[in-house]
Amino acid sequence: MKLKCIAIDDEPLALEIMKKYIGEFTELQLLRTFEDAVSGAEFLTKNHVDLLFIDIDMPDITGVDLVRSLVDKPMIIFTTAYKNFAFEGFELEALDYLLKPINIKRFATAVNKAVEYARYKNSDGDTGNECIYVHSEYRVIKIPLKDIEYIESMQDYIKIFLTSAEKPILTLMSMKSVLEKLPADQFTRIHRSYAVALKKIRSIHNRKVKLNMAEVPVGNNYADFIKNWQK
Structure with a gap:
């Protein structure tokens, strides 16, 4: 099972790092990357995406506002440069959030969580009652x-x-x-x-x-x- 994913971040260097990390995992299939939230949001409305990596602080529209606007939400992993940020986490139901600069070990933890959660959802919640x-x-x-x-x-x-x-x-x-x-x-x-x-x-x-x-x-x-x- 491969998770189709995209990454949205207004920092080109951050996107390059995400590309490199995503390429390390056979469970992930990177469809596109976007440097602006508007283009990313438009892609999400027209294509099926399993997992979204998205920066919180962007100039045109914040990652939080973009996710809140989505009708059909993929699994969400937020990325942020700020240690202390607050938003309606319960409402948005983010899978995880990664603090920049993101290291590969922490990234792997988030990806493994996404893979496990996808299996859980695809099995209608039946994981052997474990x-x-x-x-x-x-x-x-x-x-x-x-x-x-x-x-x-x-x-x-x-x-x-x-x-x-x-x-x-x-x-x-x-x-x-x-x-x-x-x-x-x-x-x-x-x-x-x-x-x-x-x-x-x-x-x-x-x-x-x-x-x-x-x-x-x-x-x-x-x-x-x-x-x-x-x-």
Whole structure:
């Protein structure tokens, strides 16, 4: 599987580096490069592209605005010369972002992520029930199912708590949406605001589920879960 890609950057030297790096990966097929965002945007409307490398700061139109304007978005990898930039990362759902000057090792990490994510999408999300992908902190994150302990809903966002991380992963997603991605025989909702990994349950007492990391309540509408779990 080859990913058809283009690169957009107003700096000719940056584009030459991208050409060189892309040529190092057999998984990538470079269709075109563009020094202005307008020409790149026009190409995207007329051609199928799997992966877009695009600079954020450009004079005619920013990379962020270009991506936001696309109806059929390819996978996006932003490139930037600024360490601190802020934009609607959740909305744009960028796969990754690379800080200039880009080194080949970091570039390879982003490409491997794109290849894995493309396989995940092309298989309708069925990867042997081993992982899910979510957008968080301006990039796509791969989460092994075995690492998920519980999930907490916070209005439009959810927190995914992992046994392998000190901090939860925050992503713009509903509880219903994430549960649709997870195998029903491994995860269940026990409260309006909580879902848990069944294998991580240590005990249930006084309508509270004790996990490895925390203790979460069982909601009134999910009381049958306790009876079924104890069978």
